[in-house]
Amino acid sequence: MKRVAIGILGTKLDHGFWEDRWESWRPTISLFQHEELLFDRFELLAEKSFSKLSGRVLEDVRQISPETEARLHEVSFGRDPWDLESVYAALHDWARSYPFDPEHEDYYIHITTGTHIAQISLFLLNEAGTLPGKLIQTSPPVGRSNRKPALPGYAVIDLDLSKYDKLSTRFAEEQAEAADFLKSGIATRNPAFNRMIDRIEQVALRSKAPILLHGATGAGKSQLARRLHELKKQRGGLKGPFVEINCATLQGDTAASALFGHVRGSFTGAQRDRPGLLREADGGMLFLDEIGELGLDEQAMLLRALEDKTFLPVGSDRPATSDFLLIAGTNRDLRCEVAQGRFREDLLARINLWTFTLPSLAQRREDIAPNLDYELRRFAGSHGREASFNKEARQRFLTFAEAVDTPWSGNFRDLNAAVTRMATLAPRGRIRVEEVEEEVERLRESWHRPGAGSAMEGADLEALLGDGLDDIDPFDQVQLAHVVAVCRRSKTLSEAGRELFAVSRKKRAVTNDADRLKKYLAKFGLTFEALK
Template sequence: MKRVLIGLLGTKMDGGTEAWRWDRWRPTVSLFQHEDLAWDRMELLAEPSFNILAKQVADDIRMVSPETSVELHRTDFGKDPWDLEKVYSVLHDWSRGYRFDPENEEYFIHITTGTHIAQISLFLLNEAGTLPGKLIQSSPPPSGKFRNPPPPRYAVIDLDLSKYDQLSTRFEREQTEVLDFLKSGIATRNPTFNRLIERIEQVAMRSKAPMLLTGPTGAGKSHLAKRIYDLRKQRAGLRGGFVEVNCATLTGDTAASALFGHVRGSFTGAQKDRPGLLREADGGLLFLDEIGELGLDEQAMLLRALEDKTFLPVGADRAVTSDFQLIAGTNKDLRAEVAAGTFREDLLARIHLWTFALPGLAERREDIGPNLEFELEKYHRNHGRAVSLNKEARTHFLKFAEAVDTPWRGNFRDLNAAVTRMATLAPRGRIRPEDVAEEITRLKESWQRPERGCEVARHRLPDDLLETIDPFDRVQLCYVAEVCMRSKNLSDAGREIFSVSRGKRAVTNDADRLKKYLARFGLCFDDLR
């Protein structure tokens, strides 16, 4: 492949027309004085006011390296060579207009000459891929007394960090540390959740836009929001605090006051000014859990605060400012709430840029084991008492916890409660199989719900019957059985079941129709009663 050098004319260091110019180091010319560097072409960028100097440098390059062709390019940076916007634009336009041939040519960008602004621009264009190639830095020979003076030096910098094993390993290690931090050090195994955490890490470090965490109650939204705040404070320079509020607790006239503050005398009981949670979060992060519970008026005020960083406290006639970052949490489908008119569509659009759906514990059964250990460690930290499960007890608990029919209705709150109870009752800090069995019974009882009519009726029907009919027939039969169970007689049940179709019949005999329907399944009304 041909080797091409792209560089700016050094108006001071490359200068000189006297014969003694060869006695000093000139960065551009020096790159052609290395035996291990052979250049096919030099693209020399120079401002028009230095045209004579540029031609002199081009001639010197040809003298040192006759096999190299030198092309001069006019780059006019204007009156202020320190104007980043202007310099970058000129170099960007030149790069876009240059016909690169990466399949046949290898490019090197010289970043020793030019102003610091020009060097930064070259670096940014190279990093963005607009100016492809490797960066090359030239430097004078080392100073000192030498019998044979050493040649000038150079260094090639390839911004493809994947080629640097130590750097790549370091970055991977740092990213792993960040992901572990967001996961509280839990070695989660669920691939969907792990990919979700990777995306959250990228957004948390690169964007200040609102984030929306969705998922069932107890999925860990609040805990994750706090970890995101800690990460941003450590690595993104977040200076303010973490303010958390459950919007379900903000009701009535106090909701706006709690969020946006109020001035003294704005309503009965307002005996002094109140800053409000948004002002407390200035410079920090505000976590609004269950944001779907906010009233429409508060939603409108929040939207303005997000867009303008300003809002009016209750009773105030002058707006105040607060520059906060927002994370919202909800267990509702906010799109359905918008359709129902209980949530503002414009607010949803504002907070929906980065939405992450946290799975419930039942969707992450392979993570129950690592989370079990985490909960035991947390109990130790909080209570100063180390507790563990013996092998049999652990196997028994995980067999139950990871079973597909274990609902985990409260998600991680249920797991936390289970570990807390077992650890508290464990004799001598050791959870036994009988302790696990007792806790399993307790969990099952907590998950029981009063059965609905159709579910009760289902238990009145023979199991072998339900197994031999199609699912849609099963649903219909359960409904008919439920109506029969609470009706006084066959006629009353028939009238309710056939309340619509009976009006379209010339002769109505609801009891007979119902009797025949039940007979299809070998049932009668008295059996269900």
């Protein structure tokens, strides 16, 4: 592999036309004063007005490194060498026209010379891959070695940060801190949820595009949106407020007014101007929960606001502006809403770049214990007094909470309410088995829906199996009905298998819940896909 150096003429540091120039440190010349660092070719970029100096530098390079082919490239940086736009454009145009051959040549980009703007431009072009290779930085000699003048120094900088252990560790720690912040410090154990939070953290800090949070009511969309806002304020440069609205509360003529504002006299009761939520969120974050509840007219206005940063307040003919980040929440399948004409396809396309589905509490049963501790801390913070379980009470509650047939219909809202009630009723802040048993009954009662069919009725085995149902024992019918119900509410075969075999899988060294469930269904001539 040939070794090629690319550098910019240092109009100040590379100075000198007299013999005493060799007594001074010249960064470009110092590149070629190292026996272990030999270059086959050197590409020097310089303004035409400095042709005399660049010619002298090239002559000196050839003198100390005769094996190096030294070539000059005239580049115009414009009138102001401190203007980033013009300098970057000039270097970019040169790089695009240069015949790079990375399969046969190694490139070293010298970043010691030129203005700071030129050095930043070289860095950006290298990071983007337009200038391939490694960055190399030269430095003046320090002290003396064996009574001889010390040689100038150099350092090769590879932007692959994974090669720098301390930097990699620091970045990993910062990413873990951000993910922990988004989880409110809860030591969650669900692998899928943790992976999702890591992805959300990356997107939040790297993208300004809308984020769509999908999940059942009470799955934590609102809390996660608030944490995203705080994270963006800490690390993403966001300065504006967090503005939240549940779109289900926006009805009729007041919906557009609440979101986009109105001018005085635009309708009966409009006695003064109203800025609207979009303008309140200017420079910050707008969280539209249950966005699927928005009317089609409001959806069209929101789309324009996202694309153009402008919108018309109700009754106004002058557009208003607002630059905000959008987080949207929904418990609906917006694709189905589009198919049924209740949601605009173009708006879905605009907000669907980053979509994350928050699992329900029932799908994260291993996270119930750490969330229980979190709810106790929240209670202490909001009520000003501590509360805790005794050992037997905690075990009794977790046995109930983690059981596969505990539905947790209201998700984390149910858990929060349960902890609040038990902690409030606990004598001297100590939750006993008595409080747990009372709460278990209260939760079961709250989840009961009068007139709701049994699992057998919900599964509709007769429709699935026809006459074959008569060949199955009643005992097996009950079991099969439960399996069918779990499959229908699960997204994947593996997810259903994990729920159905949650206890026995802990006792096995090798788990293949999906295959186990697939074989069970096959006994009755059923498949997971057919049930879905």
